Amino acid sequence: MPATIRDRRNTAQKEAVTHALETACGFISAAELHQRLSSEGISVGLATVYRQLNALVETGRADTVPVAGGQLFRACEPGDHHHHLVCENCGTAVEIDPPSEDWILATAARNGFTVTRHILEVFGRCAACPV
Structure with missing residues (x-):
């Protein structure tokens, strides 16, 4: 697959994950977000969902909290410590x-x-x- 097509697909997947997180109510697990995307007909791998969520956390665009089953994510504004x-x-x-x-x-x-x-x-x- 040419790099430009792959890059567009990756960007579309990243945007889909970001949008899904931004429109989720409260904290959500990566698996729940992946299921939501799948039910909406958006093809994105679970590993990609995890990578994008962790990238959002690293840039301050998402919060994460540990729970018994792993971790939950929520969109937030960068630099807004809360x-x-x-x-x-x-x-x-x-x-x-x-x-x-x-x-x-x-x-x-x-x-x-x-x-x-x-x-x-x-x-x-x-x-x-x-x-």
Whole structure:
């Protein structure tokens, strides 16, 4: 296959993954996103979905949170540092205010740490999901 055709296909697949993530409600797994694309008739491999999602995370265009079965992804604005309350059942996410920066720095200092970065995600069940 000529490189130009392959490049167009890869770009189309990347755009499809990005668009699907941007239109998903809350956090979603790579497998769920792949299934959604397949059901819409978009041919893209699961490995490509994972690669594109991880590339979006690296550029700050997506958030990722670890869960028991792997990780979930959600589109976000680059450079917009934020934290989430995440439903473990359906992936619904709400942005939350973190503890104060002073609390984070004081807690680290009390334990002999220097803060280089922080991640805060709170997990539970949303009101729409059964307990």
